[in-house]
Amino acid sequence: MQKSENGGDEATVDVKFTDLPNALIACKVPEDLFTEDGLKASFEALFRSFDPEVQFQYFKSFRRIRISFSDALAAAEARLRLHKTDFNGKEMRLYFAQSVHIGSPRLEPPKPEKQFLISPPASPPVGWEQAHDATPVINYDLLCAISKLGPGEKYELHTATPTTPSVVIHVCDDEHGGDSSAPDDSDLDDKPRPPRPKIIQTRRPDYSPEVRQ
Template sequence: MTEFQGEVIKCYFTQPIVLGSSRDGPHLQPPKREKQFLISPPASPPVGWEPVEEAEPVINYDLIAAVASLAPGESHELHPPMEDKPGIIVHICEEADNPDGPKPQIIQTRRPQSST
């Protein structure tokens, strides 16, 4: 709190932070070369290595049918809450009327008036 031309203002006094020495400038220096080791991967796979076949994806058609049957705009309780666990409720979004139209704008919230 400092008075300046009849007004009391909040002031913060700092000193510049100097990194490195003055001969190197105000920038950080790279690490010394003694600790830099590059480890290259092997040129070929080990003897006897074979690629693993990926499994087919598992499609749960019951789950897909259940999600498709949910009505937009309604809440659906999948799992009721227990004494120490929360319940699981799914809210299905409604489809947009005009997906190619203008996007809704987010209105900027005004900053509250300061008391000082």
């Protein structure tokens, strides 16, 4: 309920707390709080003044405490009054615990039409058929033209246009200069191959302990 400054009629403002979280997360609490019962009772008494039915969940490994209230209004009031207050020599930090549920809060199995995407896949949906691979396209004209080419010749695959260049295949020259009397690969296997050239490493400069300025 809100009253105007000029003394006019009072205006009622409806505030809904259904969308606010009803739990707090306490951070930076003393480590002794998780082991000493007396210190734990003093900590819980701070929040029971806002809600007698408040519940506590202690997470020692994370040094966090979840404080669940019966409604969001009590959680907001406790956070407003106790955030950054001193407790046993430590500045206590309180944050709202966010909980997001997409659809149902329970874990539901995937829809049947989505199960074939799971690895390893389950049974495919009704009516699903495996697609067959397309037959590879073989350009026999291109293979025939390439087989007739000799060393040094070329074959134009695509004629140039005003917007695209031409595509030309060039056949490399023969390694032996086109000499038909040169021995083939079978003759070269019987002869010893020439040794590979040795890579000479760069010599490191001589080390001098003297440092000249």
